[in-house]
Amino acid sequence: MIEVCDLTKRHGSTPAVDALSFRAEPGRVTGFLGPNGAGKSTTLRMLLALDRPDRGHALIDGRSYVRMRDPLRTVGALLDASSVHGGRTARAHLRTLARTHRIPDGRVDEVIGLTGLDGVAGRRAGTFSLGMRQRLGIAAALLGDPAVLLLDEPVNGLDPEGIVWIRTLMRELAAEGRTVLVSSHLMSEAVLTVDQVVVIGHGRLLAEGDVAEIVRTYAGPAGSLEEAYLRLTSGGAR
Numbered sequence: 001m002i003e004v005c006d007l008t009k010r011h012g013s014t015p016a017v018d019a020l021s022f023r024a025e026p027g028r029v030t031g032f033l034g035p036n037g038a039g040k041s042t043t044l045r046m047l048l049a050l051d052r053p054d055r056g057h058a059l060i061d062g063r064s065y066v067r068m069r070d071p072l073r074t075v076g077a078l079l080d081a082s083s084v085h086g087g088r089t090a091r092a093h094l095r096t097l098a099r100t101h102r103i104p105d106g107r108v109d110e111v112i113g114l115t116g117l118d119g120v121a122g123r124r125a126g127t128f129s130l131g132m133r134q135r136l137g138i139a140a141a142l143l144g145d146p147a148v149l150l151l152d153e154p155v156n157g158l159d160p161e162g163i164v165w166i167r168t169l170m171r172e173l174a175a176e177g178r179t180v181l182v183s184s185h186l187m188s189e190a191v192l193t194v195d196q197v198v199v200i201g202h203g204r205l206l207a208e209g210d211v212a213e214i215v216r217t218y219a220g221p222a223g224s225l226e227e228a229y230l231r232l233t234s235g236g237a238r
C-alpha cells in the first residue's frame with residue numbers, strides 16, 4: 001500500500017508537488033499520470049526519500065522509506081534506467097546490489113530470467129540499448145521480491161515485444177497481491193495496463209479512481225482515457 005498525504009515540495013518559489021494526497025492499493029496497478037513537469041518524478045523521489053518533503057508524508061506499507069529496515073525487500077523502484085555503472089556487467093551490477101542487501105546470488109539469476117536478460121547478463125551495462133537498461137532496472141527493482149513497485153515510465157525505450165512483456169509483468173505482479181505504481185504519458189498504453197489512475201497537474205491531484213469511472217466521469221460513456229486525461233489536464237490545476 002502506498003499512502004501519500006498532503007505531500008508538498010517546492011523548488012525555489014515553484015511548487016513541484018502541492019498538497020498531494022492519494023493511495024495505491026495492493027493487488028492493483030495504479031497509473032500515475034500527468035503532463036511533463038506535473039510532479040510525478042518528484043513524488044516518486046519523495047516516496048524513496050531521495051527528496052525531502054516540505055510538508056506531508058509519503059508512506060509505503062505504513063512507513064516512510066528512511067524508517068525501513070530492509071528497503072529493497074519492501075519497495076523496488078525503476079527511476080532512471082541510465083543510473084547504472086556502465087563498466088559493470090549486468091550480473092555484477094545485480095550481485096553487488098544483492099550482496100549489500102543480504103540477498104542470495106540465486107535471486108540474481110532468478111531476476112535475470114524474469115526480465116529476459118539471460119543472453120546478455122555477462123555484457124557490460126554500458127553497451128546496453130535503452131530497452132535492455134530498462135529491463136536491468138526492472139531486474140534490480142525485483143531483486144528483493146518487494147510487495148511494492150514504483151516504476152517511472154517503464155515502457156521508455158522498449159520495442160513492441162518489450163511493451164507487451166512489461167505490461168504482462170505488471171499485471172502478474174499485481175495479481176500476486178503487490179502494489180504497482182507506474183507513471184506514464186501514454187494513455188493508449190495505460191488503459192491496457194492499469195486498474196486505477198491518479199492524475200496530477202502542477203503538483204496537484206486532478207482525479208483519482210478506477211479507469212472506467214474516470215472515463216465515464218470526464219469523457220462520457222463512449223469516451224476514452226485519453227479524452228478524460230486531456231480534459232482533466234488541459235485546464236491546468238491552479
Ligand SMILES: Nc1ncnc2c1ncn2[C@@H]1O[C@H](COP(=O)(O)OP(=O)(O)OP(=O)(O)O)[C@@H](O)[C@H]1O
Binds near residue numbers: 016034039
Ligand atoms: N531539482 C530540481 N530543481 C528545480 N526544479 C525542479 C527540480 N526537480 C523538478 N523540478 C521542477 O519541479 C516540477 C515537477 O517536476 P517533475 O520532474 O517531478 O515532473 P514530472 O511529472 O515527473 O515530469 P516528466 O513527465 O517530464 O518527467 C517541474 O516544474 C520541474 O521543472
